Amino acid sequence: MSIERIVQIHIAVLTVVGAVLLGFGRGSPELPLLVAFAAVTSLIFTDLLGWFRLNHFVANLAALLALFFSLQEFLAGDSRSQLLAVANLLVYLQLVLFYQAKSHRLYWQLAVLSLLEVVVAAALRVGIEFGLVLIAYAATAISTMAYFFVYREIERVAGNGAGEEQRGALPAQQSRPRIRLLASPARLGQTLVGWGLAFQTAAVGVATLVFSLVLFFSTPRAEIAGRQAMYSRSVRLVGFSSEVRLREMSRILQSDEPVMRVSYRDMQTLESYRVLGDPYFRGAVFTEYVSYGGDSAWRQRRMEPSGSRPRASMVLNRFPNRPPRHRSVVRQDVTLEPNDSATLFAIFPVFGIEQTPDDVMFDPFAGRLFTAAHDPVARGVSVRYQVATTGLLGGLQLDITPHENRIQASSEERESLRQELEELVRFDAGRFPELKAVADAIVGPQQAAGARRAVMARSLRDHFLAPERYTYTLDFTQIRRTPGGDPIEDFVFLNRAGHCEYFASALVLMLRSQGIPARLVTGFHGCEFNALGDYYQVLQNHAHAWAEVYLEPDEMARELPPGSYVSPGGGWLRLDPTPGASRDRVRQVEKGLLGVVDDVLDYARLVWADYVLGLSAQRQRENIYNPVAEKAAIESWADFARRLATDREFVLQQLRRFAASPYGLATAAGIALLAAAVGWRIRKPSPARSPVLHAVRRLTSRLGISPADAQGPTRPVAAAFYARLESLLARAGLNRAASETPLEFAGRAIAQLREEWPGGPSPEVEVMSVVEAYYRVRFGRQSLAEGERERLEGSLRRVREAIAALATFRQQHAAGEPSPAGSGRGEGEIEQQVIS
């Protein structure tokens, strides 16, 4: 394969990989597919076969059209669309360039366009897959540059392209010396393309990777938080919204996309805190059930315009309360993926702590945690926040959380609570006759018996959990709700199939039908523990809805474990009526190999998001500069050295720790590789004595990728020829003694061959020509002349044929068959041998 063809293939691969990176940024595969198609077809039909080539006029016209088309896109859209328009333009220009006759300039242009595509992609939000493909892109780019350089250099020297030096040697200038190169470009290319160049390219790649990582992490960032991307896509939270609508007519698709990662730490010890079971992460609270246009929906609590408006400080509040000291307080470190909502999620109750960002706020009126920094323009930024909770006890999440209005310090706040509780028992009995009948049937006797509110609520919940009474489904294509009727009434009376929102809504309405204050809560239930990163990962399909029942303080005290903190504002009892066996939120708990791989990938995503996309000045200080400074502190090293010198147990401990660490493993692997390389280099047996190695070398030599061949017409090549000759003769059982010179050995070998098979093909001339060339080049400091290498190849081929013929002769001779025609030994002689 010619060096130019290799360059063309490299350029094609480079542009395709660049387009793939752009595809990651755009979130669509169309452009990579288009570029891949153009790259392959142009490589075949334009470069290889030359069937189709755009002339300059048509190419320029097409480029102008692409420019105008992209300009329209650029002017019509927002900033992200403008960036995508630029990306489109780059791809269009590449397409035009692909189908032109290639020149050095065109190759450069294609490569630069590809690089600009990667730049644009880097400005968009991309996942860790971008990083992985970026490594492949870098490797391809380096390889492309290396081969393109070789191609250009050879072209330049050979004067086929831009050989200005050779122009002075035109025959017309009779008085000037005339110069002609003896090595052809094709041969130079074949000489260079081999393992050596590949090794160099690989070395550049590895060095580049290491260097870029060091540079990336050590380059000081600005004090502002590291921006993850200029323009990025935000993720819509499936199953979570500011309004819960109950009119599903299709199949709801689940998504495995991550929503957030949560890690827990005990506030006192700062040790990692393990949560048992599936926690409930509260998001939004819905209090108002409305029907409109054939649909029904839950809405969040809104401030009324009338005089019952609560105090402003209660609506947007910066955590008025600190976490109680006598309770077990757990810190929640949450990283929420970019999404289209300002709502934040956490285990409730939440408290602000020192690490809580300023823009994280709590709305006690709506019972919602949210970020004030949510900006639709700056979408695509992960939200990281830390809040404390007292909702965990012994690793388990408590069923009851205190009411948000905890203090009730003023009459205003008491009035607000009264109004809220009034809202939470509003129920339209005319709209839900069957639902109320069912609730009455369940709770009626208990109510008459004066049962506590919590007992009645749990009875209603158990109604939904009874086996085979209700069916959990996400597929609504087969369910026909009653036209004009309420979907919850229909769910309880006719079509007892639905998802968590139906179950939770039905329970809330049943509770309200019995005068029990209740509300609907949406958020996430369940998570997956990632042991590698020591965090819990919440996915889109963990989205869930459940009900909460208000309990007065005295009843709350009876429900909580003895000695628990009881809020004076009462609390909320969480009830989850969704049948657990078929819930969509729980994923396989036992992790197999794939689960481990998932953990690794997710942890890599976290590292990518935190330490690549989101690397900020603060994170650099905390995770890079400070640890390095501590390690490098003179006192620390001096102390370490002193202990190494004096404390033997400390030394052993350090060695064990190092051996068990990834650094130790990496060091051991490195030492092993180094030892193997050194050993191979020292032991390196002669080709004739190592058949396997020699076979490999011979194969690589024939393929033109042998390092020996890469040296051109120099001494090692001649040595390789002679080595091959010895190898061929060794097949015939002729091995050179250590005391023999090559010439003596050649003479003995020829004599033995003649003696053994006097009439057989004699490779005397061929053998001597190889030996003579070997002597001349090895000892005479001369080069192989032009074409001599081919002649030597021919000589070796004839020696091989002669050896093969000799082997056949020996077989026939051993079997007692007559020798081939031309054999010097007569048939009678053979017969005599057989008879004897």
Added chain:
Amino acid sequence: MGRRRVELCAEGWYYLFVLAFIVGGATLRSINLLYLLAGIMIGPLLWNWRVVVLSMRQLQVQRRLPAAIVAGRPIRVEIEGINHRRRLGSWMVVVQDSVQSGASGPRSSRAAPPAKATVILPYLASGASGRTAYEAVLPLRGWYEFGPLHVSTRFPLGLVRGSCRIPRVERVVVWPRIGQLSPRWLSAVSRERAGRQPMAYRHGPIDGDYYGLREWRPGDSLRWIHWRTTAKLGRLTVRQFEQLQNQDLTLILDLWQPEPADEADQQRVERAVSFAATVVDDVTRRGASRLTFGLAARGHGCWTAKAASGFSKELMDRLAVAEAADDDGLAAVLRETLPELAPGSRAIVVSTRSSQVERIGGGTAFTRRHRHLRALSRVLWLAVDDPVTDAIFQLDAP
């Protein structure tokens, strides 16, 4: 090796420009991925720089020229690279050589720009050497200068170039163009000997190169008997020698040229020099003859020796730098040469002008000396623009 230089190539500057654009974008927009991309771009640039710097260290490059260079004939100029480092090979070492006519020489067109020859040493392993070569045709005789050598490498990415200039210049003398002598040349020389007693000169005890053994024949010298073989075979056996023919020759080159000289005059001079060089080459290749050579040019002279390679080289060197003159040194050369003329042989004068024998014979130096006049009558005058000479000597156009 001269002083090494490391610099960015044009491609390296473009690369740096794109890199600056990316770093600027990363800094202004605080996009970490652009920092990463910048790091990925800086890595190869630094690697290229490092490899280039190391590749040029302890690297020796030298030129090997053939012992004899004849104008118009291709020569193979070998460039040898030696990597003295213990580690790290050198890749893609580009060597540029300059070939230029020497500053002083017999022609006025010496100011032509040098021709450049660029070759690649693909790979020089550590502690090893490698060779490559180019072919050069030096069209005119005289002095030529090879060098200086420019050694450079841009491996592996072509962004950074390391280069070095080896200032040493090799001056070589290029012998005149060699033409072809037709069979008429031999017949012309032989005809002059017709009717005369052939002279059998013995150059030492043996009449030529050893060829083989044969049986003794009457007339064979006793000195030729190979006694060991005779004893072995039981019959007289003698050594057989290549028989050499007497080809003693007196050649005089008359490089007269009017002042000022036009192009035709210069061409005549070059043709005459080539004719003489061809004769010297021919006589030397035949061997075992005595050659007397007289040069009538700027700085005339006369030399006599056995026609061997050493004498031939000396004469070729003189012919390479011989310069024509408008003064008449021919008479002096003839006066010096003709008395040494062997009996029965003639002198051949190759000249740029028509025969001057009568004019010289009428001169005072010859009229008073009958012996000189007799010798002058044995001169064969060959003017280079004479059709007779064209039939004897052919020279390809440069």
